[in-house]
Amino acid sequence: MTGWRLLLTRPAEECEALAASLAEQRIHSSSLPLLAIEPLKETPEQRGIILELDRYCAVVVVSKPAARLGLDLIDRYWPQPPVGQHWFSVGAATGALLEDYGLPVYWPAVGDDSEALLALPELTEALAVPEPRVLIMRGEGGREFLAERLRGQGVAVDYLELYRRCLPEYPKGTLARRVEAEGLNGLVVSSGQGLENLQRMAGDTWPDLARLTLFVPSPRVAEQAALAGAKNVVDCRGASATALLAALRQYPAPAL
Incomplete structure (x- = not known):
């Protein structure tokens, strides 16, 4: 090796x-x-989404930058996160950041991708509510696969885009x-x-x-x-x- x-x-x-x-x-x-990770400037739309965080039965965080920036927003607008909300991450490193913050978070034991996340029984359980709604915290212009699959199951999905990725010079x-x-x-x-x-x-x-x-x-x-x-x-x-x-x-x- x-x-x-x-x-x-x-x-x-x-x-x-x-x-x-x-x-x-x-x-x-x-x-x-x-x-390179470039945080997006906070917009009224972002602020509106984070202020209504409690309407989502589940929040999916797709990367470590999304976790850090999303938690910064929560710190700014919530004395404490909504109780009873399910959090999910695509990978263990992202999940660890959310767990350290004190959130109840789940991630796949094998496979750091949306396909593995969708197979989690905890996600299925979280979505078993009337009119389920999911928030995905991510970078600008990420993959659509997860949202498409969830919407195909009748789940309403919103994005909170927090950063853009660019190629350094x-x-x-x-x-x-x-x-x-x-x-x-x-x-x-x-x-x-x-x-x-x-x-x-x-x-x-x-x-x-x-x-x-x-x-x-x-x-x-x-x-x-x-x-x-x-x-x-x-x-x-x-x-x-x-x-x-x-x-x-x-x-x-x-x-x-």
Whole structure:
């Protein structure tokens, strides 16, 4: 496992945490954040949604930035969160932030995606009320799959969009130079947008980088990567450090 030399592409704070987990296992990593989180300015619509938080039988938080920014809003407008409300997160790291805040939160034991979340019996139980309504806290322009599935079950769904993701600016050729200079043999992305930004950064060098092992968080992103021409895609079935480490143990590093 220690033969891996990985490029991490998550937002800077998440890269730092993941790099520390990898270092504990003596795995070399190099951080080049390809997603930056930009909080959205509070709008009257946002304020209206958070002031009526108690009308939702369940709240789904899809990411750590959504959790942090959403909790900031709750602190601003609620002396304490509504009682009896069910909270859900797509992954354990996001769930931990909500749990530390004191919220009753559930997340899938396996799989950091909407499909795994929809299979939770606790979500089914939370929706078993007259005229169920769900709030999804997320970034701007996220996936529609979860909302579509819930609406198909007769659930009213609202979004509270709290941030946008953007590609940080780097000098041309930064990605290819980093990979070559540090002898990296694996790339790690945590979302479909992260993969798109990786391709944008790579530019003309993408066919060469696409030969490196690419670690992705879900079957959906794995399919996206294969369609983009990635030659060796590993689905970690989750975006956590634990999921990545499990994949690294299963797949040996390529020989030098």
